[in-house]
Amino acid sequence: MDDPVLLTGASGRVGQAILGGIGEDYDWRLLDREPPTGESDHEFVVADVTDEDAIRAAVDGCGAVIHLAGDPRPEAPWDSVLRNNIDGTQTILDAAVDAGVDRFVFASSNHAVGHYETERKPDLYRSDDDFQLDGTELPRPGNLYGVSKAAGETLGRYYHDEHDLSFAAVRIGNLTEGHPPIDYERGQAMWLSYRDCAHLFDRCLSADYGYEIVYGISDNDRKYYSLERAKEALGYDPADNSAEWDGDEQVE
Amino acid sequence: MDDPVLLTGASGRVGQAILGGIGEDYDWRLLDREPPTGESDHEFVVADVTDEDAIRAAVDGCGAVIHLAGDPRPEAPWDSVLRNNIDGTQTILDAAVDAGVDRFVFASSNHAVGHYETERKPDLYRSDDDFQLDGTELPRPGNLYGVSKAAGETLGRYYHDEHDLSFAAVRIGNLTEGHPPIDYERGQAMWLSYRDCAHLFDRCLSADYGYEIVYGISDNDRKYYSLERAKEALGYDPADNSAEWDGDEQVE
Numbered sequence: 001m002d003d004p005v006l007l008t009g010a011s012g013r014v015g016q017a018i019l020g021g022i023g024e025d026y027d028w029r030l031l032d033r034e035p036p037t038g039e040s041d042h043e044f045v046v047a048d049v050t051d052e053d054a055i056r057a058a059v060d061g062c063g064a065v066i067h068l069a070g071d072p073r074p075e076a077p078w079d080s081v082l083r084n085n086i087d088g089t090q091t092i093l094d095a096a097v098d099a100g101v102d103r104f105v106f107a108s109s110n111h112a113v114g115h116y117e118t119e120r121k122p123d124l125y126r127s128d129d130d131f132q133l134d135g136t137e138l139p140r141p142g143n144l145y146g147v148s149k150a151a152g153e154t155l156g157r158y159y160h161d162e163h164d165l166s167f168a169a170v171r172i173g174n175l176t177e178g179h180p181p182i183d184y185e186r187g188q189a190m191w192l193s194y195r196d197c198a199h200l201f202d203r204c205l206s207a208d209y210g211y212e213i214v215y216g217i218s219d220n221d222r223k224y225y226s227l228e229r230a231k232e233a234l235g236y237d238p239a240d241n242s243a244e245w246d247g248d249e250q251v252e
Numbered sequence: 253m254d255d256p257v258l259l260t261g262a263s264g265r266v267g268q269a270i271l272g273g274i275g276e277d278y279d280w281r282l283l284d285r286e287p288p289t290g291e292s293d294h295e296f297v298v299a300d301v302t303d304e305d306a307i308r309a310a311v312d313g314c315g316a317v318i319h320l321a322g323d324p325r326p327e328a329p330w331d332s333v334l335r336n337n338i339d340g341t342q343t344i345l346d347a348a349v350d351a352g353v354d355r356f357v358f359a360s361s362n363h364a365v366g367h368y369e370t371e372r373k374p375d376l377y378r379s380d381d382d383f384q385l386d387g388t389e390l391p392r393p394g395n396l397y398g399v400s401k402a403a404g405e406t407l408g409r410y411y412h413d414e415h416d417l418s419f420a421a422v423r424i425g426n427l428t429e430g431h432p433p434i435d436y437e438r439g440q441a442m443w444l445s446y447r448d449c450a451h452l453f454d455r456c457l458s459a460d461y462g463y464e465i466v467y468g469i470s471d472n473d474r475k476y477y478s479l480e481r482a483k484e485a486l487g488y489d490p491a492d493n494s495a496e497w498d499g500d501e502q503v504e
Binding site for chain 1: 393398
């Protein structure tokens, strides 16, 4: 891909995991609401995703968008997720289509399906439990943040169907650097290592697809999210598994 | 049910079909953004669904809500459906839960799944075509209005899971008074007669359920929406079928 990739919410943890892994492999245009704290290796735009004019300027000339920006707090109030996550995602989708962007990768969340866990926890966090979600199920958000992420997936469906935009929604699990969460079964079940995160978004930028909802986790023994679509549609090939961390060394 | 039923968007066509059929069967509190054009047989509140204080006052003391209010135009712009349909539905859901309302019936729309038709029309509008949607499929909105209706369904899922509110989403088809649409195959496939509409919302107020997404159409030969969930979960027993209209007489 020769045209730049717009990465919104670039300064957040997911953005940092992506840039740490594949920062050299694409021509990036980074966007964040806050200026970078240090020197940036890439073009950097300071803008809010709800500022339509700024977003239209930022997306101009890009071939793809990875849209991470939004209020990331599971406990975020409705007014914030309505504005930042739902309206913000529509703003950038609309701008992307108008600018001729070919593909759009959206950071969705495990919280879009959090209430599937309610009557099954903690059993479903364990390796011997067979329950799995595969991305074809209707959303059952665990909070209003999760509602906003499900709405983003539906917006993507519309822009794909109506405007032929390739769209991948990644329902990101529990992203932690170095090693899986400790003493937290749910986090171990949906762990996403930094290198698997970067690899998965790399596949989202490279594979050929139409509309996909995939789970963004490592290949954890404890998982209750299927990785089938990520593997089949995107060629995701995770390297990590929270069960393999022995407590001594950091995962790369 | 002794407590009043709050009916929002009461002056619209769906509201009129409901009141025409079951207006005598419940104690209604009607709400609309515009005052009634004539004398109202029921308590009438003039308020906008985005006015949180007015909505909290209107829902106080009600046992159930039928929420029809919103921008009804399939071609409505994003800003309007974001405010009136998405934010408006969250406002009233939140107020309903706080007021101790037991059940919430939401006017969703065929437009929430409009893009399933894109590669199948006009064949799927015909009696000999087997394609059916049953309400378990992910939304594929045909427009931003449809996106807003899908978001309302997801909000309902959250309020059901989190607050134990009974929630039924009715994906309303093509509601016309008197007889089915003429020379419009799609409209005949998803026709909803006035009396079937009133009966279906009556069942939504009376049946015992948790969370349901059902299609709101008559029992049309041409249908591509399954009525199974409406029949099984709600006891819906439609009287009409667009194929039976012979062009001479009006359906009751």
